[in-house]
Amino acid sequence: MRNVKYLLLSICLFGHICLINGQENHKPESSFSFSIGLGYFGHMSPGIGYESVSFVDEPNKEPSMSLNGDLAFEIDKYIFSFYFTLGLVDPIPYKQDSYSEYNFTVGKEFFKKGRFAFEGxxxxxxxxxxxRYAPDGQIEIYGTVGFPIRIKANFYLTNNIALGLNPNANINFDSSIMSLCLITKLRV
Incomplete structure (x- = not known):
């Protein structure tokens, strides 16, 4: 519970600082968007270093499916979003592994040229x-604070609909994850 309080306080303070810095006596431009994506994820190999990502870190394990989405509010040049990811490792003979993450992120569109836009x-x-371990069905759950880093490379088909690539990393104290998803974004 204490971590949740610090998380909310940090997000509020960061958002407030961004909004104060962005005010210049003009009416702010704002929009709402959401996106959904499907792709693969892999665990960052512990003990080897974060430069090495293992998408197949156990025998008989295949790259794993990942589903992500976000709800975003854009004001001026800042993007505030609630972002989630769900991942499931295909069952291997002795274990089934899954993960979920729920994040608040702040971002910005750093590059835009024609129909292409790049966000961080x-x-x-x-x-x-x-x-979940077989055959006894024992379940182990690990929860921790995570620090997501996301990139969205969008190609706008219209002014409000985009297709893109969304690489993500979640650095945490338990099992850091990297994923790559194809996304569809709708701005309303």
């Missing part, structure tokens, strides 16, 4: 990993 996001949230 950082934030803080909750990361949970669940392991």
């Amino acid at each position: 996001h950082v934030g803080m949230g909750y990361f949970e990993q669940k392991e």
Whole structure:
């Protein structure tokens, strides 16, 4: 509970600082958007270093499916979003592994040319990993604070609809994750 209080306080303070810095006696431009994506994820190999990502870190384990989405509010040049990811490792003979993360991020569109736009996001949230062992059905759950880093490379088909690539990393104290998803974004 204490971590949640610090998380909310940090997000509020960061958002307030961004809004104060962005005010210049003009009416702010704002919009709302959401996106959903499907892709793969892998665990960052512990003990080797974060430069090495293992998408196949156990025998008989295949790259794993990941589903992500976000709800975002854009004001001026800042993007505030609630971001979630769900991942499931295909069952291997002795274990099924899944994870979920729920994050608040702040981002900015750094590059826009024609129909192409590039966004970067950082934030803080909750990361949970669940392991179910066979044959006894024992379940182990690990939860911790995570620090997501996200990039969205969007190609706008219209002014409000985009397709894109969304690489993500969640650095945490339990099992850091990297994922790559194809996304669809709708701005309303």
